Amino acid sequence: SNQRGLPNMTGHRIKSWPLSPSLKDLKASRKTISKWSLLRWLKPEIAFGETFWPEVFSALTMLFPALHGYYMAPDIAADASFPPGVWALLYATLFHCPVSMAYHLANAAFYGMSGYDALNTPFRTADLVAIHLCCIAFGWAESHGDISYTIFLIVINVGCILSLLRSLALGRRGGRHENYWVAFAVFLYTLPVLMRCDYINYVGIAASWCLACIFQSLGPKMGGWGHGFFHLMLVPYLHFLMRGAAATN
Structure with missing residues (x-):
């Protein structure tokens, strides 16, 4: 040897x-x-606990409600009692989509870098501002263009927008209270559907929103993937919103 x-x-x-x-x-x-x-x-990392791919997933899933609305709006508006409301829902959704995608892609690209805070960035502020602007448009759509109710929603949501801009200017980190204001604004703009006794569409709206919030709350346990599933639940949510805006009084 x-x-x-x-x-x-x-x-x-x-x-x-x-x-x-x-x-x-x-x-x-x-x-x-x-x-x-x-x-x-x-074979990209899909293990729980990563940040990059869950944020990319959250960005891409924002396309689904926008695409669904783009596909369904013409048919729903054709038989609607208030067609402008259906189109307002679509245009607001298309407006918010790229803003939300930009925020999640920024999180994917910059998370962990020195000086970047996902809860204190202009991307997050822009996303929330766009949401509150959508709340105004959605409320106008669901109330079938009621001016008084729309003005009421403008006051509430513009107040939230000013608070968000002030927090960004002062360098304050975002918190749960901002999510609570969004939830309150959602309740307000969906309320006209219930007031019209359109129970089928309202139950669909409420069920979709509740499931979305469950995924959102499970986000930490799902390693950040829950928020993308929250976005996917916005597909049936927008569908029932469009049906609600189209329904007769």
Whole structure:
């Protein structure tokens, strides 16, 4: 047998040179790095606890309610008692979609970088401001253009917008209270559907919203993936909103 440290030979030909322990470790580590790099790019991380891919998922899922509304709006508006309301729902959704996507893509790109705070960034403020503007448009749509009710919603939501802008200017981090104001605004703009005794559409709206909020609340346990499922539940939510705006008094 060959002595330790001598080359492996067959006749007068050297088949292989022995590797020192340090070279063996380096060779093994290179294989490990190579395999990890391949898995990293060919099989993206979908494990719970990551940030990049859940945020990308949240951005992409914002497209689904917008696409559904774009596809369904013409048919629903054709038989609607208040067609402008159906179109207002669509246009507001299309307006909010890229703003929300920008926020989640910013989180994916900049999360963990020095100076970036997902709860104190203009991207988040823009997303919430767009939501409150949508609440006004949605309320106008669901109330079938009621001016008094729309003015009431403008007062509530503009107040929220000014508060958001002030917090951003002062460098204050966002909190749950901002989500509570959004939930209150949602309740207000869906209330006309209930007041018209349109129970079928209101139950659909409420059920979709509740399921969305359940996914949102489970977000930390789902490693951040819950918010994307919240967005997916906005597909039936928008559908019932459009049906509610189209329904007769």
